[in-house]
Amino acid sequence: MTEAIVPPEHHYLNDGYSARSWLLTTDHKRIAVLYLLTITFFFAVGGVAATIIRLELLTPAGDLVQSETYNKLFSIHGIIMVFFFLLPVIPSVLGNFLVPIMIGARDLAFPKLNLASWYVFWIGGLFTLWAVVVGGVDTGWTFYTPFSSVYTNTYVIATAAGVMIAGFSSIFTGLNFIVTIHKMRAPGLTWFRLPLFIWSMYATSVIMVLGTPVLAITLTLLALERLTHVGVFDPKIGGDPLLFQHLFWFYSHPAVYIMVLPAMGVVSELVTCFSRKKIFGYKAIAYSSMAIALFGFLVWGHHMFVSGQSVYAAVVFSMLSFLVALPSAVKVFNWTATLYKGSITFNTPLLYALGFIGLFTIGGLTGLFLATLAADVHLHDTYFVIAHFHYIMVGGTVMAYLGGLHFWWPKITGRMYPEVWARLSAIGIFIGFNLTFFPQYILGLQGMPRRYHVYPEEFQVLNVLSSAGASILAVAYAFPITYLLWSLKYGAIAPANPWNAVGLEWETTSPPPTHNFIEQPVVDHEAYNYAAPAQDSPQPIALESTAS
Amino acid sequence: MDNAFGLLPPAASADAARLDPLILFLICVSGFMSLLIAATIVAFAVRYRRQARVNRSINAQANHGWLEATFITVPALVMAVMFAWGTHLYLGAVQAPADALQINVLGKQWMWKFQHPQGQREINELHVPVDRAVRLKMISEDVIHDLYVPAFRVKHDVVPGRYSTLWFTPTRAGEYHLFCSQYCGSKHSEMVGRVVVMSQSDYAGWLAGKTSNLTPQESGKRLYAQYRCGSCHKTLPEIGTCPPLEGIYNQRVPLADGTTVIADEAYLRESIVRPQAKIVAGYGKEPMPPFEGVLTEEGILDLIAYIKSLSPNVEKAAP
Numbered sequence: 001m002t003e004a005i006v007p008p009e010h011h012y013l014n015d016g017y018s019a020r021s022w023l024l025t026t027d028h029k030r031i032a033v034l035y036l037l038t039i040t041f042f043f044a045v046g047g048v049a050a051t052i053i054r055l056e057l058l059t060p061a062g063d064l065v066q067s068e069t070y071n072k073l074f075s076i077h078g079i080i081m082v083f084f085f086l087l088p089v090i091p092s093v094l095g096n097f098l099v100p101i102m103i104g105a106r107d108l109a110f111p112k113l114n115l116a117s118w119y120v121f122w123i124g125g126l127f128t129l130w131a132v133v134v135g136g137v138d139t140g141w142t143f144y145t146p147f148s149s150v151y152t153n154t155y156v157i158a159t160a161a162g163v164m165i166a167g168f169s170s171i172f173t174g175l176n177f178i179v180t181i182h183k184m185r186a187p188g189l190t191w192f193r194l195p196l197f198i199w200s201m202y203a204t205s206v207i208m209v210l211g212t213p214v215l216a217i218t219l220t221l222l223a224l225e226r227l228t229h230v231g232v233f234d235p236k237i238g239g240d241p242l243l244f245q246h247l248f249w250f251y252s253h254p255a256v257y258i259m260v261l262p263a264m265g266v267v268s269e270l271v272t273c274f275s276r277k278k279i280f281g282y283k284a285i286a287y288s289s290m291a292i293a294l295f296g297f298l299v300w301g302h303h304m305f306v307s308g309q310s311v312y313a314a315v316v317f318s319m320l321s322f323l324v325a326l327p328s329a330v331k332v333f334n335w336t337a338t339l340y341k342g343s344i345t346f347n348t349p350l351l352y353a354l355g356f357i358g359l360f361t362i363g364g365l366t367g368l369f370l371a372t373l374a375a376d377v378h379l380h381d382t383y384f385v386i387a388h389f390h391y392i393m394v395g396g397t398v399m400a401y402l403g404g405l406h407f408w409w410p411k412i413t414g415r416m417y418p419e420v421w422a423r424l425s426a427i428g429i430f431i432g433f434n435l436t437f438f439p440q441y442i443l444g445l446q447g448m449p450r451r452y453h454v455y456p457e458e459f460q461v462l463n464v465l466s467s468a469g470a471s472i473l474a475v476a477y478a479f480p481i482t483y484l485l486w487s488l489k490y491g492a493i494a495p496a497n498p499w500n501a502v503g504l505e506w507e508t509t510s511p512p513p514t515h516n517f518i519e520q521p522v523v524d525h526e527a528y529n530y531a532a533p534a535q536d537s538p539q540p541i542a543l544e545s546t547a548s
Numbered sequence: 549m550d551n552a553f554g555l556l557p558p559a560a561s562a563d564a565a566r567l568d569p570l571i572l573f574l575i576c577v578s579g580f581m582s583l584l585i586a587a588t589i590v591a592f593a594v595r596y597r598r599q600a601r602v603n604r605s606i607n608a609q610a611n612h613g614w615l616e617a618t619f620i621t622v623p624a625l626v627m628a629v630m631f632a633w634g635t636h637l638y639l640g641a642v643q644a645p646a647d648a649l650q651i652n653v654l655g656k657q658w659m660w661k662f663q664h665p666q667g668q669r670e671i672n673e674l675h676v677p678v679d680r681a682v683r684l685k686m687i688s689e690d691v692i693h694d695l696y697v698p699a700f701r702v703k704h705d706v707v708p709g710r711y712s713t714l715w716f717t718p719t720r721a722g723e724y725h726l727f728c729s730q731y732c733g734s735k736h737s738e739m740v741g742r743v744v745v746m747s748q749s750d751y752a753g754w755l756a757g758k759t760s761n762l763t764p765q766e767s768g769k770r771l772y773a774q775y776r777c778g779s780c781h782k783t784l785p786e787i788g789t790c791p792p793l794e795g796i797y798n799q800r801v802p803l804a805d806g807t808t809v810i811a812d813e814a815y816l817r818e819s820i821v822r823p824q825a826k827i828v829a830g831y832g833k834e835p836m837p838p839f840e841g842v843l844t845e846e847g848i849l850d851l852i853a854y855i856k857s858l859s860p861n862v863e864k865a866a867p
Contacts, residue, residue, distance in 0.1 A: 028724050062737075065735065067735055070732075071733075071734060094619070138733070138734070144730075144733075146691055146692075147691040147692065147731075150691075151657070151733060152733065170827060234708075235707075235708050235709025236708070236709070236840070236841070237784055238822075241692055241707055241708060274796055280612070281612065281619075284616055284619075301784065305638075306694065306704050306705055307705045308712045311639065311642050314638070315638075315639070318631060318634065318635060319631055322627040325627065326623060326624060326627070329619070329620075330616075330619050330620060331624040332585060334619070336585060336592070337615070339592035339593060339596060341602075341603075341604045341605075341606050342591050342596045342604075343594075343596060343597075343604065344593055344598060345597070345598045346593070354589055354593065357585070357589060358582075358586050358589070361581070361582055362582050365578035365582060366572065366578060368627065368630055369574050369578070371630075371631075371634075372562065372570070372636075373569065373639070374567055374632065374633075374634045374636075374637035374638045375570060375574060375634055377567075377638065377641075377704075378567060378571070378698070378701040378702075380729070380731060381729040382729065445555045445556055446555070446556065446557050447557045447696070447698025447725065448694060449727045449729040449737075451736060451737070452736070452737035453736075453737040454738065456725060465858075520774070536555075548624050
């Protein structure tokens, strides 16, 4: 080891300690930290609901909670996890922190709008939490009509209002990113020199801005029918129940890509850095992000193959669903090819990234089952679907988020996390995740329907396995929360560039100064400009400073 | 291989026999691809770990176009097979055979009601004969439900306000799960029952032993009389204020707005509950009252059965 690492004298974290300096900040980095705390809170709320669900499903009988309670639990789990965790997690935390720094800007284009997005997010969150506290909602996160608009007597409007309001925070963030990426790139930073994380944030923002208003319209119509009995979705008063599904999935399928595109962006960064190699197929990955954003809007009907929509529509939606799978396949192959002839170190972020590739591959391939018309007739609304989207959302998005959080933790906090603990947790999460969700594929193939409070006895063994896996997963998730908090005080001081990574965020201090850079950076090369690995000498990395 | 190594439930219908090879194919392809990618990642990760002394020289000028093209072409070809196979089976299962046994199904929170053509009714249990196509005509009285029989590999949503159909040919006697698979409220998971597949002679015996209610057609005739439908829908050559109903089923009917419509079950239902929606050309001066909320879904099914019986020649051809 050479000289001791000295933290910078002035950085965004010590630029004021008052509550006001945080709650009225317009610094994108501080807002990212606010989001980090918020998102973690909502993850915990959704996780508690999941825990009770898995406990209930240990036995075929409904013996832990009543069916009404069970239905509220899976509804809250879905609503909180989708709208208040998965959708915002990477854009609002990592995106907020990184987009300006990665492109060499001082802040986002509209810093006040950025702060507003956090407040709007909380207003939406409080609406939804209030609905949970006063009695809950039992429609599932999908709010299907006419059950939600006429028949249920739970708190649909408050919940839907919360979701709709939170949607505006998503629109604000997307708008901010689009303008920032267009207008505020450092001199020399052309589109094809942008890090792939920026490309994925750009594609995500496009979906956020175009898709979220449709969700707002849909939920408004739902509330309108519920309040005023204007017939929109209920056939008894002249509505069409399938119209709701078309509108809902027109947003909610692209929303899946709001969740997973940012994860793909993170993984592209992690794989290159820990392979010390330029990414394979930069343009293919960048274009495939945009292709996914575009095609993602054209596949909503694959949620409705057995709903009674036209069979010809079903055929077209099936074909388009296969088409949207292609760019994802291209990305998986490119990440794999990037490892080839790299110089690989197995730090925690890479473990998460490799876990992501494996789980996302399984999640994507099982998505093909559901795009295949005849197979979907059997598998639709069974646990197969549950397993499929948890592989994408949790195996994909959460793994990538945790990988990214570890990767940029030194930059965000100025401290290193403990590498050994982090590796163990990553492995624990991988094992716990697979044990939880792989049995659910088999349950689905065997025909167990989703959202079942009581179930036939022959499904018990696999459900017990799944619950056992969930307990490992829950413990494994508790580890990062603990040691990351620990590292704030006891972690080793982080150097400016602990991973010897390239990218503008590593050229400034850890943590960065309030205005990100002392001097305006100028870019004269492409992204991932790693030296040829053969000449690359091993570098001291965080493991040596903390684990010894 | 009967049920794909225990991964699938028993295969008890013609659909199951057709679908299971496709599901096996999907399992094999995705299993192979997952393992291939996982193995490649592990192999690269081990071989090119930082400490390893291996040749890492890459030709920076190399053009990887062919490799990128492979990345797109190979999955595209495999997916084309999946798409074609799945679509072929799906389209092949749209139209029920003309001689299928028609059973009416009502879904409501939280029970299934079935009515056989001869009038026998049952709740949460469906008895069907083996080796004979069965067509379910389904409608919901409240929210969306979904009738799912895993052993038959078929499911379809049961939607309020419109008829949906599901058909299958059971191939093996036995008892199988019947699930509601579209979330429908508090007791969704208790909206379950069983399908009993019986030999054709056992089914005939079961029908005979079951207290026979009126057939749907007979009930429909009673309703027709009760609501005095015949006072306006007169039989030709008499001319009433409403169109005659004899022989109209599945015929093309000219409408007042100049278009035409096929008088199928969906149209008949709509014309009963909301007569103003599509008015037959030349009528409508004395509008028919809407029967929305007046008749139960069961009553509407019965009336339609009766109206269909007034068109004896096309009755059989109806899908």
